[in-house]
Amino acid sequence: MDSLSQEIAIILVGSAFFLLVAVGIILLLLIYQKRQLQFILEKHELSNQFQRELLTTRIEAQEETLNQLSRELHDNIGQLLSSSKLLIGVAKRALTSPMEELQLAEETVAKAITELRAMSKSLNKDWLEKFNFIENLTAEAKRINATKEFEMTIRHPEIINLPVEQQLVLFRIVQEAFQNSLKHGKASHISIFVEQRDAHVNVRIEDNGKGFDVSDSSRLGVGMINIKNRAQMLGGSALWQSSKSGTAVAVQIPTQEIIV
Amino acid sequence: MVTVVLCLTQISQFVLSNIVFKSAPLFDSMGYVILSVCIVIMIFMYLHQILSNVTEEALSLNFDFWFVSSQLIYFLGSFIIFLTFNYLTRKILPAELYSEENRTLLTNLWGVHNVLLFLSSLLTLGSVIWIAFHKKLQSS
Numbered sequence: 426m427d428s429l430s431q432e433i434a435i436i437l438v439g440s441a442f443f444l445l446v447a448v449g450i451i452l453l454l455l456i457y458q459k460r461q462l463q464f465i466l467e468k469h470e471l472s473n474q475f476q477r478e479l480l481t482t483r484i485e486a487q488e489e490t491l492n493q494l495s496r497e498l499h500d501n502i503g504q505l506l507s508s509s510k511l512l513i514g515v516a517k518r519a520l521t522s523p524m525e526e527l528q529l530a531e532e533t534v535a536k537a538i539t540e541l542r543a544m545s546k547s548l549n550k551d552w553l554e555k556f557n558f559i560e561n562l563t564a565e566a567k568r569i570n571a572t573k574e575f576e577m578t579i580r581h582p583e584i585i586n587l588p589v590e591q592q593l594v595l596f597r598i599v600q601e602a603f604q605n606s607l608k609h610g611k612a613s614h615i616s617i618f619v620e621q622r623d624a625h626v627n628v629r630i631e632d633n634g635k636g637f638d639v640s641d642s643s644r645l646g647v648g649m650i651n652i653k654n655r656a657q658m659l660g661g662s663a664l665w666q667s668s669k670s671g672t673a674v675a676v677q678i679p680t681q682e683i684i685v
Numbered sequence: 686m687v688t689v690v691l692c693l694t695q696i697s698q699f700v701l702s703n704i705v706f707k708s709a710p711l712f713d714s715m716g717y718v719i720l721s722v723c724i725v726i727m728i729f730m731y732l733h734q735i736l737s738n739v740t741e742e743a744l745s746l747n748f749d750f751w752f753v754s755s756q757l758i759y760f761l762g763s764f765i766i767f768l769t770f771n772y773l774t775r776k777i778l779p780a781e782l783y784s785e786e787n788r789t790l791l792t793n794l795w796g797v798h799n800v801l802l803f804l805s806s807l808l809t810l811g812s813v814i815w816i817a818f819h820k821k822l823q824s825s
Binding site: 429430432433436437439440443444446447448450451454455457458459461462465466 | 732735736739741743744745750754757758761762763764765766769773776777787790791793794797801
């Protein structure tokens with residue numbers, strides 16, 4: 426009896442040891458997996474941060490190029506056109522009966538100066554930052570509509586709640602989208618719908634252009650890549666829908682996202 | 686491949702013990718030990734696979750993991766009981782050693798095995814409830 430009791434006691438101790446081993450293995454696995462998961466998440470976060478920084482740098486470089494272009498247009502070509510207008514005026518005054526063509530030339534140059542200034546402003550970051558997204562969009566629509574070749578309509582709220590930097594990036598997205606519509610889609614009418622709902626700003630740009638095959642990745646142009654990158658930088662998304670009767674770009678930007 | 690070998694070992698042991706040699710109707714320690722070893726090896730293979738392929742899904746929300754863990758607790762915890770139960774039964778069977786006290790001791794030992802089985806089942810059930818609760822919490 427005693428010997429059996431002793432044997433059973435040893436068996437129980439052995440079983441308890443094996444049980445502890447099993448529980449230990451399970452706990453170690455859970456802890457190890459949790460740490461690994463944390464490591465993977467941190468790696469993803471770092472990679473995302475790096476991508477965002479890369480995007481920000483690229484977009485800053487683009488902004489700088491646009492600024493430079495804007496300055497060149499304003500200071501160089503703008504000055505040349507102003508001089509030309511001045512010379513035409515001088516020539517007009519020197520003539521007792523100025524030709525009708527000279528009058529027309531002066532008006533054309535004046536129109537060119539006005540359009541060039543508007544374009545220069547729409548490219549200049551410092552100028553755009555003085556106004557909000559809606560004001561810039563309205564000015565851009567006015568500029569496009571002034572050409573009489575295209576028509577742009579906008580439906581928008583009074584104001585959108587986004588930081589100034591993000592409003593500028595969003596404006597660049599819209600600019601890029603309608604430039605694509607005019608340049609590649611050969612559109613004559615563009616509609617822009619802006620709305621702020623819940624924690625998102627939604628912008629939809631629709632045109633009546635010739636459309637393109639959205640599923641064909643080889644058709645993904647620089648403009649589309651820029652739109653995607655900018656939307657991604659703001660933590661949002663850009664989606665295209667296209668048919669033979671036109672293209673629509675839906676941009677969604679979260680209002681809570683903090684720009685890097 | 687390893688799984689097939691382990692299953693074949695188990696089937697061979699069953700055939701040899703119960704059909705070819707027709708052993709005495711006592712607890713089949715050898716059979717249970719081979720079964721436990723096979724299952725524990727397969728469990729370790731599964732756990733190794735989990736360690737080498739860390740996914741983004743938390744392990745605590747994986748039912749397979751909890752089921753395998755409960756089996757590990759049962760088979761590893763009961764291993765020594767399986768190994769020695771036939772020996773202990775044979776030891777108390779002779780008339781001069783047989784007593785109610787010895788029988789009760791063996792019954793209690795088997796009771797410990799039953800507790801382990803209960804614990805492992807409880808762990809499986811708990812994991813099902815925990816995962817369902819967590820999914821419901823996430824969806825709401």
